[in-house]
Each structure stands twice: as structure tokens, then as C-alpha cells.
Amino acid sequence: xxxxxxxxxxxxxxxxxxxxxxxxxxxxxxxxxxxxxxxxxxxxxxxxxxxxxxxxxxxxxxxxxxxxxxxxxxxxx
Amino acid sequence: xxxxxxxxxxxxxxxxxxxxxxxxxxxxxxxxxxxxxxxxxxxxxxxxxxxxxxxxxxxxxxxxxxxxxxxxxxxxxxxxxxxxxxxxxxxxxxxxxxxxxxxxxxxxxxxxxxxxxxxxxxxxxxxxxxxxxxxxxxxxxxxxxxxxxxxxxxxxxxxxxxxxxxxxxxxxxxxxxxxxxxxxxxxxxxxxxxxxxxxxxxxxxxxxxxxxxxxxxxxxxxxxxxxxxxxxxxxxxxxxxxxxxxxxxxxxxxxxxxxxxxxxxxxxxxxxxxxxxxxxxxxxxxxxxxxxxxxxxxxxxxxxxxxxxxxxxxxxxxxxxxxxxxxxxxxxxxxxxxxxxxxxxxxxxxxxxxxxxxxxxxxxxxxxxxxxxxxxxxxxxxxxxxxxxxxxxxxxxxxxxxxxxxxxxxxxxxxxxxxxxxxxxxx
Amino acid sequence: xxxxxxxxxxxxxxxxxxxxxxxxxxxxxxxxxxxxxxxxxxxxxxxxxxxxxxxxxxxxxxxxxxxxxxxxxxxxxxxxxxxxxxxxxxxxxxxxxxxxxxxxxxxxxxxxxxxxxxxxxxxxxxxxxxxxxxxxxxxxxxxxxxxxxxxxxxxxxxxxxxxxxxxxxxxxxxxxxxxxxxxxxxxxxxxxxxxxxxxxxxxxxxxxxxxxxxxxxxxxxxxxxxxxxxxxxxxxxxxxxxxxxxxxxxxxxxxxxxxxxxxxxxxxxxxxxxxxxxxxxxxxxxxxxxxxxxxxxxxxxxxxxxxxxxxxxxxxxxxxxxxxxxxxxxxxxxxxxxxxxxxxxxxxxxxxxxxxxxxxxxxxxxxxxxxxxxxxxxxxxxxxxxxxxxxxxxxxxxxxxxxxxxxxxxxxxxxxxxxxxxxxxxxxxxxxxxxxxxxxxxxxxxxxxxx
Ligand SMILES: Cc1cc2nc3c(=O)[nH]c(=O)nc-3n(C[C@H](O)[C@H](O)[C@H](O)COP(=O)(O)OP(=O)(O)OC[C@H]3O[C@@H](n4cnc5c(N)ncnc54)[C@H](O)[C@@H]3O)c2cc1C
Ligand SMILES: Cc1cc2nc3c(=O)[nH]c(=O)nc-3n(C[C@H](O)[C@H](O)[C@H](O)COP(=O)(O)O)c2cc1C
Ligand code: SF4
Ligand code: SF4
Ligand code: SF4
Numbered sequence: 001x002x003x004x005x006x007x008x009x010x011x012x013x014x015x016x017x018x019x020x021x022x023x024x025x026x027x028x029x030x031x032x033x034x035x036x037x038x039x040x041x042x043x044x045x046x047x048x049x050x051x052x053x054x055x056x057x058x059x060x061x062x063x064x065x066x067x068x069x070x071x072x073x074x075x076x077x
Numbered sequence: 078x079x080x081x082x083x084x085x086x087x088x089x090x091x092x093x094x095x096x097x098x099x100x101x102x103x104x105x106x107x108x109x110x111x112x113x114x115x116x117x118x119x120x121x122x123x124x125x126x127x128x129x130x131x132x133x134x135x136x137x138x139x140x141x142x143x144x145x146x147x148x149x150x151x152x153x154x155x156x157x158x159x160x161x162x163x164x165x166x167x168x169x170x171x172x173x174x175x176x177x178x179x180x181x182x183x184x185x186x187x188x189x190x191x192x193x194x195x196x197x198x199x200x201x202x203x204x205x206x207x208x209x210x211x212x213x214x215x216x217x218x219x220x221x222x223x224x225x226x227x228x229x230x231x232x233x234x235x236x237x238x239x240x241x242x243x244x245x246x247x248x249x250x251x252x253x254x255x256x257x258x259x260x261x262x263x264x265x266x267x268x269x270x271x272x273x274x275x276x277x278x279x280x281x282x283x284x285x286x287x288x289x290x291x292x293x294x295x296x297x298x299x300x301x302x303x304x305x306x307x308x309x310x311x312x313x314x315x316x317x318x319x320x321x322x323x324x325x326x327x328x329x330x331x332x333x334x335x336x337x338x339x340x341x342x343x344x345x346x347x348x349x350x351x352x353x354x355x356x357x358x359x360x361x362x363x364x365x366x367x368x369x370x371x372x373x374x375x376x377x378x379x380x381x382x383x384x385x386x387x388x389x390x391x392x393x394x395x396x397x398x399x400x401x402x403x404x405x406x407x408x409x410x411x412x413x414x415x416x417x418x419x420x421x422x423x424x425x426x427x428x429x430x431x432x433x434x435x436x437x438x439x440x441x442x443x444x445x446x447x448x449x450x451x452x453x454x455x456x457x458x459x460x461x462x463x464x465x466x467x468x469x470x471x472x473x474x475x476x477x478x479x480x481x482x483x484x485x486x487x488x489x490x491x492x493x494x495x496x497x498x499x500x501x502x503x504x
Numbered sequence: 505x506x507x508x509x510x511x512x513x514x515x516x517x518x519x520x521x522x523x524x525x526x527x528x529x530x531x532x533x534x535x536x537x538x539x540x541x542x543x544x545x546x547x548x549x550x551x552x553x554x555x556x557x558x559x560x561x562x563x564x565x566x567x568x569x570x571x572x573x574x575x576x577x578x579x580x581x582x583x584x585x586x587x588x589x590x591x592x593x594x595x596x597x598x599x600x601x602x603x604x605x606x607x608x609x610x611x612x613x614x615x616x617x618x619x620x621x622x623x624x625x626x627x628x629x630x631x632x633x634x635x636x637x638x639x640x641x642x643x644x645x646x647x648x649x650x651x652x653x654x655x656x657x658x659x660x661x662x663x664x665x666x667x668x669x670x671x672x673x674x675x676x677x678x679x680x681x682x683x684x685x686x687x688x689x690x691x692x693x694x695x696x697x698x699x700x701x702x703x704x705x706x707x708x709x710x711x712x713x714x715x716x717x718x719x720x721x722x723x724x725x726x727x728x729x730x731x732x733x734x735x736x737x738x739x740x741x742x743x744x745x746x747x748x749x750x751x752x753x754x755x756x757x758x759x760x761x762x763x764x765x766x767x768x769x770x771x772x773x774x775x776x777x778x779x780x781x782x783x784x785x786x787x788x789x790x791x792x793x794x795x796x797x798x799x800x801x802x803x804x805x806x807x808x809x810x811x812x813x814x815x816x817x818x819x820x821x822x823x824x825x826x827x828x829x830x831x832x833x834x835x836x837x838x839x840x841x842x843x844x845x846x847x848x849x850x851x852x853x854x855x856x857x858x859x860x861x862x863x864x865x866x867x868x869x870x871x872x873x874x875x876x877x878x879x880x881x882x883x884x885x886x887x888x889x890x891x892x893x894x895x896x897x898x899x900x901x902x903x904x905x906x907x908x909x910x911x912x913x914x915x916x917x918x919x920x921x922x923x924x925x926x927x928x929x930x931x932x933x934x935x936x937x938x939x940x941x942x943x944x945x946x947x948x949x950x951x952x953x954x955x
Contacts, residue, residue, distance in 0.1 A: 002434070003454040026493045063406050066489040067481035073492055143533065339562040363537055369555065374564035469526050 002058060009061035012054055013068065021052065023069045032057040035065055079379035080386040081372065083117075085352045086246040086271040086330045088205040090177035092117035093343060093387055094371050097334050097355035098181035098207060098250075101365070103155065105165030109172060114365040115372055118177030119169075120274075120355060123154035123209045124162055124198065125183040125221075136283040136294040137307070147309035148358045149283045151294070151301055153215045154183055159197065167201040178202075179248065182239075183209040183216060186225050191238040205245045208236065208270075210261070211252040211277025213304045223252035223277065229264035236268025246271040248332060251317075253279050253310075258317045259324045266327055273321065274332035274355065276314045278304020307358035311336025315349055322350025322395045338367075340374030347387065348394035402490075405483040410458035410474045412437075412451045418471040421447060425462035425472060433461045453477070512759045515786035516678045519812075520584070523606075528613040532561040535605045538597055543607060546595035548934045549576035553592060557610055569618035570625045572611055577650040577693065577937070578643045580619065580685050581672045582930050583612035587806035591930070619688045628696040629656035634947055637662060637719040639706045639885075642670020643929045644916025645725035646693050647936025648943075652723075653696035655944050661698060662715070664705035668693075670727055672929060674752040677779045679786065683755060712888040716911060721943045724889065724898065724907070725936060727917040728879035728927075734771065738829030739875075743837030747772070747780035747876035754783055764788035767869060769840055771795050771826055772876035773803040775926050778810065780874045781818045789872070792818045797825040797845050797858040804926045823847075823858065827865060829873055841867045853923025882918065897921050904942035905935060913946075915939040 013035070021037035028034075033056045039048060056062050081092040095118035096102050096111055103122045111119060130152055140146035155162060170178045180198040184190040195206060210226030217224040225231040232249065239247055249265035251258055253276035262273050280302050284293040292300025314335025321327045333351030337343055338359035346354050359367055379387060414425070414437075426449055429437045436455035441447055451462075463472040523531065535557040543553045552571050559568035572579040588594070588608040596604035618625065636652050638645045641663035649659045667673050669686035694700060704710060706726075715722050731746040733739060747770065768784040770777045773796035784792045794813070796803060799822045803810065814820075823845040830839040844864035847856040881896025892899045892908035898919050900906060905913045915935035920927045 003452070023496065025497055027497075028493070063484070063489075064481075066492065067407060067484050069496065070484055070488065070492050071481075073495065341563055364539060366539075366555075367558070370559050370562050370564055370567060373567040373570075374559070374562055377564060377566045469524075 002060075005058040006060040006064075009054070009056050009058050010064050013056070013061070013065055016052055016054070017068065019048065022072055023065065024051065026065075026069070031055070033062050033065070079376055079384060080388075081117075081375060081379075082386075083353045083388060085177075085332060086205070086248070088118070088177050088179065088246050088248075088272075090117035090353065091175055092372055092375075093347065093353035094368060095119060095177060095179070095332070095353060095355045096360060097357040098123050098209065099357040099361070100152070101357065101360045104157075105169045108165075108169050108178070111360075111365045111368075112169070112173045112176050115368040116176070116365065118179065118204075118353075120179040120181050120207050121162065121166060121203075123181040123183050123212070124159055124194065125154050127156050127158050128153040128215075130156055131296045133294045133296050136303070138283060138309070140309075145307055145358065145362045147281075147283075147305055148307035148361065149281050149294075149303040149305050150278070151214050151296075151303040154181075154209070154212065159194075163197065163201045166198075166203060170202050170204075177204045179205040179207050181207040181209050181250070183212070183221050185219075185221060186231055186235055188238045188241075191235060192242050195239055195242050199244050203245060205248060205271075206239065206243055207248040207250050207274060208239060209250050209277070210235070211250045211275075213252060213254050213278055213280045214302055223254050226252040226261060226277075227255050229260050232261050233264040233268040236265050236270050240269035248272040248274050250277055250334075251275040252277050253313060253317060253335075259320055259327060262321045262327045263324070266329055270329055272330045272332060272352075273327070274334055275317050275321070276310065276335045278306045279310055279313065281305035306335065307362075308336045308338055311342060315345060318346055318351050319349040319395065319398045322392060323398055338362075340371045340378065343371065343375060344378060344390065347390050348392070349398065350392045350395045352388075352391050402487040403485050405485060406489065407479040407481045407484050409477045409479055410460075411453040411456040411477055412458070412460075412462050413453070413473045413475050414449050414451055414462075415471055415473065416448045418468055419449065420468055420471070421449075422467060423449070424465045424467065425449065428461050428465045433457070433459050437462065509759060509761060512761070512787060516754065516759065518584075518682050519679045520609075522616055523609050523613045528560055528610060531606055531610055532557050534598075535561075535610075536597065542595040542597060543592040543605075547575075547592045548928070548930045549579075549582075549937070550934075551575040551579065551592075551611075553607055556614060557605065557607075560610060560614055565614055565617040566621075566623055566625075568614035569623065572614055573618070573625050573692065576930065576933050577647040578672065578686075578689050578929060578933050579611060580615035580689055581643070581676075581681055582933070583608050583615055584681050584685065585672075585676055586928065586930050587808060587926075589808065590806065615685075619685070624695050625692060626650070626654060626696060628653045631658065632656035634658065634720045635660070635718070636721045636723060636943060637715040638723040638725060639715070640670065640725040640727060640916070640918075641665075641668030641690070641700055641702070642725060642727050642916060642932065643672060644727070644918075644932040644936040644939075645670070645723060646689060647933040648723045648725060648913075648915060648940045649698045649936075650693045650696060651937050651940035652943065653693070653698050655940070657944075659698045660719075661693075661700045662704045662706050662710065663700060663702045666702055668700050668702060674755055675748055675776075675779075676929075677751055677783050678755055679782070680779075707885045707888050712885070712890075716889075716909075720911075720947055722889075722912045723936075723939055723943070724886075724891070724912055724914040724918055725916045725932075725939075726882050726885060727932075728920070729882055730880055731776070731875045732878060732880045734826060734875055734877065736826055736828055738831055738837070741829055741831040741837045742835050743831075743871055744829060744873045744875065745780075747776045747874050748879070750874055751776075751779055751783055754787070759787065761788065763872065765790050766871040768792045768872040768874060769795055769826075769868065769870050770874045770876055772878070773798070773820075774805050774876065774878070775809060776879075777874075777876035778805045778813045778818075780876045782813055782816045784872070784874065785816045785818060792816075793821055793868075794818055795821050795824045795826060795842065797823065798847065798855065799823060802855050806926065825858065825860065826873075830867070837871060837873055838869065839867045840870050840873060841865055855923070878922075879917070886918075894921070904945070905939040906942060906946070910946070913939040913943055 024038040025036040037052045083093045098120040108119045137145045138147045180203045212222030216222035249270040330352040333346035334355040343354045436452045466472045537554045556568045556571040592607045593604045635658045638661040641661045668690045672686035768789045770781045828841040845858040848859045851857040898914040916932035
């Protein structure tokens with residue numbers, strides 16, 4: 001049930017990360033979290049959108065991207 | 078044998094167990110009997126202008142056949158003249174010089190009243206004073222007890238008046254009938270208190286008689302709110318002690334009170350920052366003789382842990398008590414049902430199904446025998462099933478290692494806002 | 505029936521399971537923690553029962569075991585063999601409202617904890633330079649020794665058997681009292697520096713005189729002896745056993761299958777008879793009967809034992825006395841001839857005397873006859889000490905257990921007078937304690953008088 005929702009949302013997040021995106025912005029409201037991803041390197045072939053927004057609703061998935069975000073910020077330092 | 082003696086703001090006693098100011102400390106006869114039984118100290122029944130009591134004063138709740146889970150009273154402070162009490166305090170202290178005798182005091186919030194009583198009490202040789210800002214009933218209607226104990230300025234001012242003349246350490250006893258006890262605790266510290274004690278009793282109405290529609294207890298058909306204490310209030314008291322212990326501006330020793338019935342309760346209070354404990358209801362229920370097990374149990378506990386002095390455990394758990402925002406969101410436990418121990422009452426199933434996250438499956442094995450299994454990936458680790466399970470060892474809450482490092486809510490929010498604000502900067 | 509030896513061994517495992525943690529907590533919390541509790545007064549050793557139960561409830565198990573063992577040096581054994589419904593549990597106030605607290609089982613729970621955790625509960629007192637010899641290492645001797653050692657005496661126990669513990673070690677069947685429980689109690693006493701000289705029979709390996717000369721005082725706690733002769737024909741046939749020897753065999757040597765499928769009669773109706781009978785059942789006997797010349801009313805075995813035997817399938821034949829044991833040409837028991845009895849006038853001990861009904865003789869086919877009609881007295885030893893006695897029951901001052909020789913104090917079964925029902929471990933233990941205190945008084949008084 002909720003674990004399936006988590007897996008689905010986690011997969012979407014993982015996919016974008018694999019594709020070279022990083023978390024650029026997070027907006028949270030009554031509907032959950034809207035996470036904005038941006039390509040680290042602009043795609044020369046222009047097949048990929050520069051930014052993508054995921055609507056993350058599942059609680060564990062919201063923990064998940066937060067952990068990724070903290071890791072990302074640590075790596076940036 | 079560990080060293081059980083304590084030193085609470087300069088008040089020394091051979092063990093951390095004191096009687097709280099209440100009926101068991103009403104007279105010299107009682108306190109001396111208690112000291113014979115082994116109690117380390119006693120806070121005398123609150124002294125002040127002798128009052129009048131009503132008849133029919135106590136009531137208690139039984140829980141699942143166990144008597145006195147909670148206890149309630151509408152008794153006031155001492156009803157005996159000050160001279161009588163002072164004479165008995167003097168005699169008691171003379172007979173038991175090594176025990177702590179603390180006088181509990183309550184007078185109107187007037188400077189001269191406090192000065193007078195403090196001097197007279199100290200003249201007979203008490204080891205310390207406890208200011209009763211806690212009684213929630215009766216005295217409060219006259220502007221004393223919790224009525225003044227709920228107003229930080231009054232706590233501070235009265236403590237200050239007492240400190241102007243007091244020669245012995247001053248403990249301020251706080252009422253739990255307040256939203257944030259650290260506010261009054263801090264006020265007491267500001268006023269110069271050498272220590273604080275908590276909790277006094279909690280406003281309560283024990284029940285209503287279904288046939289007479291009278292309150293329980295009632296006095297000639299009428300009731301008034303009383304003060305609640307006993308095992309039921311322990312978690313409330315323990316939290317209040319812990320909140321004060323971890324508060325940076327409340328740096329005085331704490332005497333823990335509220336629902337303490339055994340050596341284990343005492344250890345918990347001390348780990349959470351109490352330097353000693355006070356007991357009332359457990360003694361009212363069983364008599365002074367419970368002290369034997371309290372002392373022996375504490376001794377065995379310390380010996381087993383290899384701890385030389387009971388003072389060494391004071392506050393050892395305080396750093397583990399934090400704000401919710403400081404808890405690790407990536408920590409995960411899940412329930413695991415041990416089928417061989419389970420007796421198949423299905424209580425865990427229905428509580429998870431109806432009140433938690435619907436993650437216990439009812440399955441049948443190859444022999445047609447029913448069993449339960451937790452879908453661990455859906456389990457949120459709320460503990461509910463293991464709380465309702467009647468069989469020890471049938472449900473374990475097991476830690477699942479996280480793939481991520483610890484992350485608190487505060488860290489998460491800081492990361493998100495840091496991210497968003499630096500984006501703003503860029504734009 | 506096809507019983508393997510390992511089945512028999514299983515039969516000799518302790519029957520009663522101990523309480524689980526939860527059972528113990530629930531039961532402990534049911535105790536009212538009475539003040540001046542009647543259960544304490546009903547315990548011959550005066551264990552502070554509410555206190556030890558409270559300590560179980562509070563999680564102070566070491567303290568609980570200490571409270572028990574302080575009053576009763578064989579408290580772990582007593583938790584299993586005391587007739588609790590006649591003692592503490594019988595006195596529990598809850599008999600009048602709900603149901604009595606399972607005091608024996610809680611006592612076992614606490615002492616089992618101490619045994620499991622190998623706790624040493626007591627320390628010897630500071631040596632006072634005086635020596636006491638204790639003759640016999642059963643419950644009475646061990647208790648006397650433990651208390652004397654705590655008061656600072658240098659104590660030596662002389663024990664005829666290979667191990668100390670007395671009937672707890674050798675006499676009470678394993679499925680009621682495993683030997684390891686008794687050994688733990690023995691070790692607690694050893695832990696206080698008491699020297700136990702086993703395989704040392706006073707009167708044979710060392711003389712009474714030597715003890716009287718070398719020690720400041722002597723505790724005589726030799727219990728009773730073996731089962732007396734029935735005084736009937738055929739008693740020395742192959743297949744006739746002494747119940748105490750018979751039980752001892754099951755506690756010392758590997759079990760054998762010699763009783764499998766056999767018909768057994770046990771003669772007598774006390775503890776020993778019951779233990780002999782249930783032992784036989786558990787050794788695979790096909791049929792076990794207890795013959796008793798009086799009725800169930802006069803039987804001395806405790807009710808719980810009687811129930812236990814019945815559950816094991818033991819049959820009872822009341823008002824039946826043996827007349828003659830009959831053997832075959834090889835000297836093996838084949839039959840027993842009995843006679844029916846009726847009860848006549850009460851005799852000296854107040855019980856009605858059984859008298860044979862003439863012409864009522866009958867024979868039964870049996871393979872084994874176990875004699876359990878009481879125990880003899882250690883007359884020789886008593887005489888060697890030169891003590892006054894009543895038919896082998898050592899005479900003591902009931903106040904302090906002092907015998908006709910002021911240096912010798914006697915306690916336990918050795919002073920157990922006939923016709924008082926059954927001897928109990930717990931009384932032996934209490935007498936041992938009291939004898940120790942009396943010796944202390946005797947020896948300190950002697951000092952202050954000479955000083
Ligand atoms: C079969 C049976 C079942 C029983 N069941 C129960 C029961 O369920 N509950 C209960 O309360 N009681 C029971 N009893 C009674 C109980 O066992 C006794 O009352 C108790 O053991 C008496 O203790 P004691 O120390 O006086 O004697 P014993 O236990 O007999 O100990 C005497 C010790 O002295 C030693 N000894 C003897 N002579 C010498 C010597 N010359 N030199 C050195 N050592 C010597 C012996 O070897 C023995 O170790 C039972 C008894 C029997 C026989
Ligand atoms: C009958 C009764 C009378 C009490 N009287 C006083 C009092 O005079 N002064 C005081 O400071 N506290 C008084 N208390 C409160 C106790 O000292 C103690 O703070 C409270 O009962 C909580 O501890 P407990 O759970 O161990 O009972 C009283 C409590 C009871 C039950
Ligand atoms: S811990 Fe909570 S969520 Fe997990 S199985 Fe138990 S009740 Fe359900
Ligand atoms: S609550 Fe405990 S005993 Fe009952 S079914 Fe669940 S696991 Fe089994
Ligand atoms: S009499 Fe019964 S309820 Fe009372 S203390 Fe003894 S065992 Fe407990």
C-alpha cells in the first residue's frame with residue numbers, strides 16, 4: 001500500500017538523479033512537497049528538460065528526498 | 078554496597094528516599110516511625126496557620142482490579158498549632174540527627190508572614206525549608222498554594238522574601254497545574270531558590286456516583302476539586318522533572334515527586350535529573366515498610382551496574398531528552414511477531430488494522446494453522462501492537478538499519494530553507 | 505508397555521513447571537502485602553512473605569531470594585515440598601475473598617532466579633574463635649550451620665553420605681525436588697566457610713567423644729534411619745525393598761528398567777509411601793497399590809501428595825495389612841497375603857487402633873513389595889553420645905533444643921516424636937536455626953560467666 005506509493009515516488013526521484021539532475025528547490029504545502037530538479041549540465045542534445053518538478057506525497061518519500069538533499073549539500077561544500 | 082547518601086543543595090540524607098509533605102509526615106510519632114523503618118528524610122506536613130479540614134477527604138481509582146492507581150485528596154495543610162509541630166520536629170531531629178528534616182511552609186503572600194515563620198522554624202533546627210506553592214485546592218482559594226504558584230512573579234517574590242532571612246537551603250515546591258512548569262521553576266531560581274521540588278498534586282475530580290449523582294468524594298452532597306497523585310501521575314511528574322533538568326537557566330537540584338512507588342521509579346527520576354525523591358501515596362497505601370525494598374532494590378541495582386554512589390546516576394539520561402525536532406527521521410523500527418510465542422489473540426491485528434497502518438496480515442500455514450505476519454515495509458514502527466500484546470516476547474520491535482545517515486526535522490528544514498534561500502540569492 | 509530408559513528419565517524430571525515471568529508478576533501483584541500477615545505466622549520459619557512477594561513485584565529478585573533464604577536456609581527446597589495449603593497458603597487472607605496467593609510457587613520463582621544467577625546471598629560473620637560440630641548435613645544441620653557461620657562460629661558438618669542435603673538430596677523424589685536445588689542450598693552454606701566432611705559417619709569414622717572433646721558445642725541433626733522391619737514372614741525375599749533406599753537409588757544411580765511392567769504394593773501411607781509409589785509408577789510399573797491398615801482419614805501424607813499419587817494412577821487399599829510375603833523357589837516375591845482391618849479404640853497417639861478382622865485373609869499377586877512404614881532411629885549414635893531419649897527420640901528442652909548433655913543440641917527428625925503426623929523439612933530448618941541461636945546464647949553466657 002503506502003510502501004508501493006513510496007517505491008513509485010522514490011523511483012521517480014532516483015531516475016532524475018541518475019539522469020544528472022540535482023535538487024534545486026523544495027516547496028511544501030498542504031498537498032505535500034513540490035521538488036524542483038535541475039540538470040547539472042545543460043543537455044546539448046536538448047532532449048532533456050532543464051528543470052523538472054515532482055509532486056511528492058508519500059511521507060517516506062519526503063524523508064527520502066530530504067536525505068538526498070542533505071547529502072547533495074554536503075557534497076557541494 | 079553502593080553509597081546511597083545524597084546531598085541536595087546542602088541537605089544531606091543517608092539515602093535518597095524522603096517522605097513528601099503529606100499525612101505520613103503529620104506528626105513526630107509518624108516521622109520517627111518512618112525513620113526507624115529507614116527513610117532518609119521527611120518533609121513535614123505543611124506548616125502555616127492551622128486550618129480546618131472537612132470529613133471525607135480522599136478517593137482513589139482502581140484499575141483492572143489494582144487498587145490506588147490514582148489517589149485524590151481535598152485535605153489542606155496542618156491543622157495543628159505551629160508550637161506543637163515545632164516541638165515534635167525538634168524531638169525528631171534530636172533522635173535522628175543523620176536524617177533530613179525539612180519544613181514545608183505556606184503562608185499568605187506577605188513578606189512579614191514569611192519572615193516570621195521561617196525564623197521560628199529554623200530555630201528548632203530543620204535542615205531545610207520547602208515552600209509549598211503547590212496545593213491546588215482550598216488554600217488556593219485563599220490566595221496561597223497553587224494560586225501563588227501559578228504566577229511566576231509571585232513565586233519569585235515570595236522565594237526572595239524567604240531567602241532574605243533563611244539560613245538553611247530553600248526548596249520551592251511547584252504545582253503541575255500550569256502549562257509550562259519551567260516558567261515557575263525559572264522564577265523560583267530567579268528568586269534565589271536553592272532547589273526545586275515537583276510535583277504537587279494535579280487538579281482532579283475522581284468520579285460521580287451513578288445512583289446519588291454525588292461527586293466522589295463528597296462532603297454532605299457537595300464536592301470540590303481535589304489534588305491527584307499516585308502511580309497514575311508518574312509520567313507527568315517525570316516529564317516535568319526532565320524539562321526542568323534540561324532547561325539551561327534552571328541549574329538548581331531537583332527533588333522528584335509524583336507516583337514514586339518503587340526503587341525503579343526512583344532510579345528513573347534520578348536518571349532524569351532528580352537528586353532525590355519524595356514519596357506520599359505509596360506510603361499511604363502500604364505503610365513505611367516499603368522503604369526496605371526501595372533501599373535494597375536500589376543497592377542491588379547500583380551494585381549490579383558497578384556504580385559506587387547513587388549521586389553518579391543523577392541526570393545521566395537528561396541529554397537523551399530533547400525536542401521533537403531533534404529526533405532522527407531516518408531511524409526505523411518495525412514490529413516482528415514471534416509465531417512460536419504468540420497465543421493468537423489477534424489483539425495486535427485489530428489494533429493495527431483499526432488504529433494504525435493496516436500492516437499485519439492474517440495468514441494460514443501449510444497445516445491450516447493461522448498466524449500473523451507484519452508487512453515490515455508498511456510498518457511505521459508505532460509500537461501499538463507490541464503495547465497491546467498480552468504475551469511477553471511475542472512481538473519484538475526491531476531496528477532496521479537505515480541507508481541514510483541520521484536526519485532530524487530541524488536539519489531537514491534547515492537544508493530546505495538553505496537551498497531555497499541560496500536560490501533566491503542567485504536570482 | 506514399552507518404555508525406554510530415556511522415557512523413564514523424562515518421568516523423573518520435575519513435574520511442576522515454574523511460573524513464567526508474567527505469571528509471577530501478576531500473582532505477586534495480587535498479594536495484598538498484608539501488615540502483620542497471617543501467612544508469615546503460618547510459616548514455621550517465619551519468612552516475611554509479603555516482603556519477598558513485593559520484591560518480586562518491584563523487580564528486586566535478589567532481595568526477594570535473600571528475604572526467603574534469610575529465614576529459611578533451605579527455602580528453595582521448601583518452595584517445592586512444603587505442604588503449603590496447610591501452612592502459609594492455608595493462612596492467606598485471600599482464602600476468605602478470592603483464592604490464596606501461590607506463595608510456594610512465588611518462592612520457587614525467586615529462588616530459581618537466584619540459582620540461575622548463581623547468587624551468593626550471605627556472608628559469614630566475623631570469626632569469634634569458637635567451634636561447633638554439626639552431625640548430619642540435612643535441612644536441620646545445614647540451617648544450624650548457616651546461622652552459626654553468620655554469627656562467626658567455625659563450623660564443621662560431619663555427613664555420612666557422599667553429598668550433604670539429607671533427605672532433600674536422597675529422600676524426596678527427583679520429580680518433586682531435583683538434586684540440584686538441594687546442592688545449591690548446600691553450596692550457599694559452604695560459601696560461608698562451613699566445612700562439610702562428607703563420607704564421614706560419626707560413630708564409625710569419628711567417635712562421638714572426639715567431637716565432644718574437640719568442639720565447643722555439638723549439633724545433633726542426624727534425622728532418622730531406614731525403614732523398620734515389618735516383622736512378617738518373607739521379608740527378605742528378593743523383591744522386597746526399603747522405600748527410602750529405593751528412592752535413594754533413583755536419585756543416585758542411573759534409572760533401571762527392573763520395574764517395567766511389574767505389580768507393586770507399597771505398605772504404609774505417609775510421605776515415604778507416596779513417594780515410593782509414584783516412583784514405581786514412573787519406573788514403569790504396571791500396577792501400583794498402597795496398602796494401609798487404617799483409613800484415608802488417618803493417613804499422614806499431605807492432601808496434595810495423595811492427589812498427586814492418585815493422578816499418577818496409584819490405587820489405595822484402605823484397612824488392609826500385610827500378613828506374609830510369599831516367594832517362589834528362587835526366592836522371588838510372587839504374592840502377598842493380607843488381612844482386612846477395622847478401626848477400634850483410639851490408642852496413645854489419639855488415632856483409632858486398627859484390629860484385624862478374623863478370617864478375612866486374602867492373597868494378591870505381586871512382584872515387588874516396598875516397605876514404607878516409618879523410619880528407625882539412630883539408637884547407637886544417640887547412646888554413644890550418652891543422651892537421654894524416648895524410644896530413640898532424643899529428649900530436648902523444648903525452649904532451646906538442649907539435650908541431657910548441655911553441650912549437645914538436637915534438632916530435626918532426630919527429635920521428631922511419633923504420632924505427630926509427618927515430619928517436615930521446614931520444621932527441621934526452623935529447629936536448626938533455633939538450635940544455633942541457643943548455642944550462641946549458651947557459649948556467650950559461658951564466656952561471660954567465666955569472665
Ligand atoms: C520419602 C520422603 C518424602 C518426604 N517428603 C516430604 C515433603 O514433601 N515435605 C516435607 O516437608 N518433608 C518431607 N519429608 C520429611 C523431610 O525430608 C524430613 O523431615 C527432613 O529432611 C528432616 O531433616 P533432618 O535434617 O532432620 O534429617 P535428614 O534430612 O534425614 O538429614 C540427616 C542427615 O544426617 C546424616 N547422618 C545420619 N547419621 C549420620 C552419622 N552417624 N554421621 C554423619 N551423618 C549422619 C544423613 O546422611 C543425612 O544427610 C519426606 C521424607 C521422606 C523420607
Ligand atoms: C492527602 C494528601 C495531602 C497532601 N498534603 C500536602 C501538603 O500539606 N503539602 C504539600 O506540599 N503537599 C501535599 N501533598 C502532596 C504530596 O506531598 C505529593 O506532592 C503528591 O502526593 C505527589 O506524590 P505521590 O504521587 O507520591 O503521592 C498531599 C498529598 C496528599 C495525597
Ligand atoms: S508497529 Fe504499528 S504499524 Fe507496525 S505493525 Fe505494529 S501497530 Fe502496525
Ligand atoms: S497480540 Fe501478541 S499474542 Fe495476540 S496475536 Fe498478536 S502477537 Fe499474538
Ligand atoms: S496473607 Fe496472602 S495476601 Fe496477605 S500478605 Fe500473605 S500471601 Fe499476601
